[in-house]
Amino acid sequence: MSLTIELPAQYGYVFGTVTAIFFVNTYHSLLTGSYRKAAKVPYPICYASAEQAAKDPAAFQFNCAQRAHANFVENLTPIIATLFIAGVKFPxxxxxxxxxxxxxxxxxxxxxxxxxxxxxxxxxxxxxxTSRSGATHNLFALALSILSGYTSYSFIKQLW
Structure with missing residues (x-):
């Protein structure tokens, strides 16, 4: 038995969103790079030391920019995967x-x-x-995960 997946015409919106997310990554890179330069933290050092960040506001801001970018990258793969999967049924x-x-x-x-x-x-x-409202990206990620799970289930159900 084979499975044929036909993408809806609106699936182009999913591709567009994923492409926009790549530009958000570029924004993070540029932001982090500008703060790295201001803090004078050379490559390949990933973060300013705790002592340096405590004394220098630019080093502290660099650490924050670097951490925000790292958190973004940590979430990038699951978001793109859930977008592609959930988009099959809910583009x-x-x-x-x-x-x-x-x-x-x-x-x-x-x-x-x-x-x-x-x-x-x-x-x-x-x-x-604050703790309930600040990280709204988690709510969007959860919704995509649920839609992705439902989409996966609907395809698996066809095998029974």
């Missing part, structure tokens, strides 16, 4: 969630780099709400 919804994830990652990087770890939570000033 517009998946592309929209992916675009929202990408935009929230730009805001995350800007907030983290400018204001340190607390800057990741830029949507609320109230500390009681």
């Amino acid at each position: 517009v919804l998946s592309a929209s969630l992916g675009a929202a994830w990408a935009a929230s990652r730009v805001l995350y990087a800007r907030g983290y780099t400018r204001n340190g770890p607390k800057g990741r939570f830029i949507f609320c000033e109230d500390s009681a709400l």
Whole structure:
């Protein structure tokens, strides 16, 4: 028994979103590079030392930019995979969630780099709400994971 997958016409939105995410990666690279230069942290050193970051705000900002970029890259593979899988059944919804994830990652990087770890939570000033509202990219990723799981299940179900 073979499985034929026909991509919906709107699947192009998924490709467009993945392409936009590649540009978000470029944004992270440029942001980190500019802070590296300002902090005078040479390659191949990944982070300024804790002592250097404590004394030099530029070194601290570089560490924050570097960490935001690393976190982005850590999440990149699962996001792209879930986009491609979920997009088979839900191309517009998946592309929209992916675009929202990408935009929230730009805001995350800007907030983290400018204001340190607390800057990741830029949507609320109230500390009681901050932990629930700052990392909205996680909600978009969760939604994509659920859609991807449902899409996978619908194909596996055909084998029974």
